[in-house]
Amino acid sequence: MGATDRGSPDYKPLVAVVGAGFGGLSVVRGLRKAPVRTMLIDRNNYHLFLPLLYQVGTALLDPSEVAQPVRGVMRSVKNAGFRLAEVRGVDLDNKRLDTDHGLVEYDYLVVSAGSVTNFFGNKNIEEGSIGLKDLTDALTLRNEVLQRFETAKWTTDSEVRRQLLKFVVVGGGSTGIECAGALAELIRHVLKKDFKEMDISDAEITLLEASDSLLAPYVPKLRAAAKKKLEKKHVRVMLNTAVEKIGENELQLSDGTIMPASLVVWTAGVRGAEIGSALTGELQRSARVAVEPTLQLPGHPEVFVIGDLAYLEQKGAPLPMLAPVATQQGKRVAKNITALMKEGRPAPFKYLDKGFMSTIGRNAAVVQAGPLRMKGFFGWLTWLFVHLVLIISFRSQLSILTNWAWNYVINDRPARLIIKSQGQTQPANRLDAP
């Protein structure tokens, strides 16, 4: 008899939360004082601050600067536990999650599994490009860019060198323009100094966008500003250009044109995580799961879906796949579960839109919030301020050195992240001299 025996009077319901992103953490925090046990499940042992992932890919930040061990985040939440596992399926009727480490029987389920890169079923594109959705993607991008410059250094044939340094970013959304901008700066400012004798204009960055404009959610003035700024940073922007196929050293556009490309970053779309198909037979656009206004799964009031994976329309349009949506939905779900437990009624979710912003390299950004529109340097200062505040609250760590000394003193290890590496499947990768 006790908190975990269903028959006991002091039984505490188990709330399983799938995904330790912004949505999942928000639910767990929201339930910290509720008479429940929450079990957060993720395939990684860290929470990823996705808005800055492109900065890992372009070598500004280290993995542990954008990722935080879930167990560290959850330490102060007494009624929460964490499990590292891959969720394979959901048995909605028997209220059971199937994971690669065993079954989890839940009373309430919150699925905040997020989204993955959408290759639109094109295997060829999937194999020929790098996404930008997790730490492995970002480290791969960083490695591949740097490796190409190192290889180019050995070449005396300028044709071969120019071919090696053709970088293509596909997708003119926020991730695409942030990545292209940061990549341009990495090359034009930093690698230029690292590879002094190399003509840096041999390196070329092209941004491809299938529609007729970058940054669709923004007003036309800001879209144009972003394009102009990218071009000023020597990024070639091609609108109305869709990719059909990616080959060894080239890609084929939908009009049949062949374009040389050494490395392709694919940011042209995201889709709901695979688990969505275990929740419904009818996925919405971008493989999202339609939910009630209360964020409940139709027919299963004990199951909630939030964040990128959830499909909910408001003001005539689906809610965007953004961190603030997931965070706000997490709070709502925590309240709705509490209400259900008291046999009350769950309330519908209302998104409070605080606006959005995208940065274009080091000194420019576009910001759109309510009636406010900002661009250029002031936009960038705003972006920097907001992200500094976010990253400080995300990870209250002020310096590597004090960090190091401090973590020695207080006995913490901020870098305890399981990052997939070659070594994880085989004991170690040892190469010989030099």
Place this chain on the structure above:
Amino acid sequence: MGATDRGSPDYKPLVAVVGAGFGGLSVVRGLRKAPVRTMLIDRNNYHLFLPLLYQVGTALLDPSEVAQPVRGVMRSVKNAGFRLAEVRGVDLDNKRLDTDHGLVEYDYLVVSAGSVTNFFGNKNIEEGSIGLKDLTDALTLRNEVLQRFETAKWTTDSEVRRQLLKFVVVGGGSTGIECAGALAELIRHVLKKDFKEMDISDAEITLLEASDSLLAPYVPKLRAAAKKKLEKKHVRVMLNTAVEKIGENELQLSDGTIMPASLVVWTAGVRGAEIGSALTGELQRSARVAVEPTLQLPGHPEVFVIGDLAYLEQKGAPLPMLAPVATQQGKRVAKNITALMKEGRPAPFKYLDKGFMSTIGRNAAVVQAGPLRMKGFFGWLTWLFVHLVLIISFRSQLSILTNWAWNYVINDRPARLIIKSQGQTQPANRLDAP
């Protein structure tokens, strides 16, 4: 006609330096004002601060806190270039290096390729354990330790859990005791809080040493102090214990005893890098290459070997494989090459022994320098001071935040390290939900 044409009057000899460790960097810096071109070659694009590598393995430090892009280090050295390549062989007669990116014709060659983990030819041990000599090793160790705790969390069988958490460090040298000490603290102080409901005493760390004492180079008093300190940190120290074989969940000692072991870290020895066998037919103990007192390769006055790979006796004993030896030898070689170019005579190398130190976790270290002996907390303060000074001079970066803002302003990317990851061989590793 010019600096690179051998026939030209202003021809500048090419000094090829293999290995960007402490020795290699020291040579390049020493030759910064000499009328030569230096070409530094390494298989990684970073210089690794090996003395702190175990802290990456035990999740205190991030890769970019102990590794520094070589091109960044070399930026101020005008006559130096860097090439990323794997050296496959040396044609001493034709003065040619064979690399996986092509041939390099040198006038002088400095081989500072360092050492690798010595598994003493035992394939079984090599496959069953993790070394601690490069970033991949350290990240693998970190991943594997954390993964075992996460897996243990799923287990209800306490026998299985205890088996999962049996960590064995083989080798009672400096690396072994530093690793065991740091691992004990990671588990006893940090993971204890992360895995609250788990009985942390289920985790067990054993340090195996084949000889009758830890830390052979130290005086007996300090050896005993190190052992006592480790035991106080709950590390089981077993002396006179050699490993014969490593199995799936156990290891076999040389006396036939079977010991359960979930994860084995192998620090029981190092040997000179593979390239040594291309330099001589007769390798010395630990696969090192015997050199003249001037650090020249016998019979090849234009070739120098330094650091861990070089075998040179002084005061009746071979010089230890330590960073200060490599650094001092690098300086000597730079002077000797300069002397040879002026048709002068190279001078013999003399090692100035400044002592050595090893830390045992967070608040204890042993220090032996000349007549000086320190242990416990004062030893640790000394260790901390020396390493803080070293790491500051190694990487003059004071905080992640100022770093981040600062690097934005000055356009640097401190994290541009090519770390081998799954992604380096295949474009990306994408897993589906959650």
